[in-house]
Amino acid sequence: MQFKQIIGQTNTKRYLMESAQHDHISHAQLFLGNEGCGALSLALAFAQYVNCSNRQTDDSCGRCSNCKKSQKLIHPDIHYCYPTIGSKAKSTDLLTEWREAVLKNPYMNVFQWLQHLKADNKQGNITAEECEDIIRKLSFTTYEAPYKILLLWMPEYLGKEGNRLLKIIEEPPPNTLFLLVAENANLVLNTILSRTQLLRIPRISETEIQEYLQEKFGLNPNFAQQIAILSEGNYNEALNLMANAxxxxxxxxxxxxxxxxxxxxxxxxxxxxxxxxxxxxxxxxxxxxxxxxxxxxxxxxxxxxxxxxxxxxxxxxxxxxxxxxxxxxxxxxxxxxxxxxxxxxxxxxxxxxxxxxxxxxxxxxx
Ligand SMILES: [Zn+2]
The missing domain is CATH 1.20.272.10 (Zinc Finger, Delta Prime; domain 3)
Structure with a gap:
C-alpha cells in the first residue's frame, strides 16, 4: 500500500516518512487509533516505504520489486500476525484469507475479519503457538529487503501470551521492526505497551471523508457530506453507511x-x-x-x-x-x-x- 492511497492523516504520513529518511525508525511502534482511522493502512504503507528500493520523499515508488510484493502482501520479509480462531491456529494458515480481506478493505474491524473467517460466534485470539511462530520467523535473516517486519494487528487479542514476545521486542534481531496496530490501549498488555513507541492516529476529518467519497464513488456532495458526518471519522463506518443508505x-x-x-x-x-x-x-x-x-x-x-x-x-x-x-x-x-x-x-x-x-x-x- 502506498501512502497516497490512505485518506487524510497528512501529519502521521509525514512523520513516518521523515523517520525513515533520517534513519530514526523506532524498532517497535504501536499504531493506536479508533476503528476506521486507517492505522492498519498506515502500518502497511510504512512497511512498504522502509523496504522500497527507490524511496521518494513523499511516498514509496510503487514500482520496484519490493513495492510490488508489499502491495500484494506477499513480501517474504513482511510477516503478518492477527487474531485467528481455535486454540492451535496460526496466522500463516490463513494468509490467503488475510490477503483477500485486507486488499478488499484495509479499514475493516476485527468483527468483519472474524466473519470473513466464518467464525460464527467464536472469539478470536492470538495463540501461544503463534507467538512461538513469530519468534521462529524473525530469527531467519532477511531474504531481499532492508528490513524484516512483523506487522501485528490487534495485540488486544494476545492476552497473557504476549509475554512470550517481550524478549524479542526488547532485543530484536538486527534490522527487525515490530509494527503493532491496536484500537484500545487498555486491552494491550502493559509489558508490551512499555516496550513500544506509541503513535496515536487521529480520526479522519469529515471533509476528508466527504471529498474521498465524492472522488472515489462519484457521490454527490450533499450525500457524501451526510455520510461523512454520520461516520464520525470512521471510514469503515462510512462504507457501511453508504452500502445501507x-x-x-x-x-x-x-x-x-x-x-x-x-x-x-x-x-x-x-x-x-x-x-x-x-x-x-x-x-x-x-x-x-x-x-x-x-x-x-x-x-x-x-x-x-x-x-x-x-x-x-x-x-x-x-x-x-x-x-x-x-x-x-x-x-x-x-x-x-x-x-x-x-x-x-x-x-x-x-x-x-x-x-x-x-x-x-x-x-x-x-
Ligand atoms: Zn519501491
Whole structure:
C-alpha cells in the first residue's frame, strides 16, 4: 500500500516518512487509533516505504520489486500476525484469507475479519503457538529487503501470551521492526505497551471523508457530506453507511421540521409512518443526523461567524429557526432527540416514539 492511497492523516504520513529518511525508525511502534482511522493502512504503507528500493520523499515508488510484493502482501520479509480462531491456529494458515480481506478493505474491524473467517460466534485470539511462530520467523535473516517486519494487528487479542514476545521486542534481531496496530490501549498488555513507541492516529476529518467519497464513488456532495458526518471519522463506518443508505436524511429532516414549525398537522401521520417503517439502523442515522443539524444551529447562535456545515435547504430552515427560537429551545430539542436515540437503540416502538417526539418538538419550536 502506498501512502497516497490512505485518506487524510497528512501529519502521521509525514512523520513516518521523515523517520525513515533520517534513519530514526523506532524498532517497535504501536499504531493506536479508533476503528476506521486507517492505522492498519498506515502500518502497511510504512512497511512498504522502509523496504522500497527507490524511496521518494513523499511516498514509496510503487514500482520496484519490493513495492510490488508489499502491495500484494506477499513480501517474504513482511510477516503478518492477527487474531485467528481455535486454540492451535496460526496466522500463516490463513494468509490467503488475510490477503483477500485486507486488499478488499484495509479499514475493516476485527468483527468483519472474524466473519470473513466464518467464525460464527467464536472469539478470536492470538495463540501461544503463534507467538512461538513469530519468534521462529524473525530469527531467519532477511531474504531481499532492508528490513524484516512483523506487522501485528490487534495485540488486544494476545492476552497473557504476549509475554512470550517481550524478549524479542526488547532485543530484536538486527534490522527487525515490530509494527503493532491496536484500537484500545487498555486491552494491550502493559509489558508490551512499555516496550513500544506509541503513535496515536487521529480520526479522519469529515471533509476528508466527504471529498474521498465524492472522488472515489462519484457521490454527490450533499450525500457524501451526510455520510461523512454520520461516520464520525470512521471510514469503515462510512462504507457501511453508504452500502445501507436508502434514505436522504437531509430531505427527510427538512420535511419533518417544516411540518412541525408550520403546524401542518395533517401531514404528520404519513411522515411518522415513513420514519417508523424505515428500520432501526436508518432511524438511528436519522436521529444522529438531526442532532448534527441542531449542533450546527447551536454553534451558529453562539458564534455568528460559524459556517453552517449543512445543505442549502437546511440552511434556509436553520436561519428561520435561529430568528424565532432561543438557545434554551435548541438545547431542549437536542435533549429530546438524544433521549429518542437512546430509546430506539433499546427497541422502543418507533411509531409511538416518533409521534411523541414530533408533538414535543412541534410544541417547542417557533
Ligand atoms: Zn519501491
Amino acid at each position: 436508502n434514505h436522504d436524511n437531509q430531505q427527510l429532516l427538512v420535511r419533518w421540521l417544516t411540518i412541525l414549525v408550520e403546524k401542518q398537522t395533517q401531514n404528520l401521520p404519513a411522515l411518522v409512518d415513513q420514519l417508523a417503517e424505515m428500520g432501526r439502523e436508518a432511524q438511528k442515522h436519522f436521529l444522529r443526523y438531526s442532532l448534527h443539524f441542531l449542533r450546527q444551529c447551536l454553534l451558529k447562535q453562539h458564534l455568528p461567524q460559524h459556517h453552517l456545515a449543512i445543505s442549502t435547504p437546511e440552511k434556509e430552515l436553520a436561519q428561520q429557526l435561529l430568528q424565532n427560537n432561543q438557545r434554551s429551545q435548541f438545547e431542549l430539542l437536542y435533549q429530546l432527540i438524544n433521549d429518542s436515540f437512546y430509546h430506539i437503540e433499546r427497541n422502543a416502538n418507533p411509531r409511538i416514539l416518533f409521534f411523541n417526539l414530533s408533538i414535543k418538538v412541534g410544541d417547542n419550536l417557533k
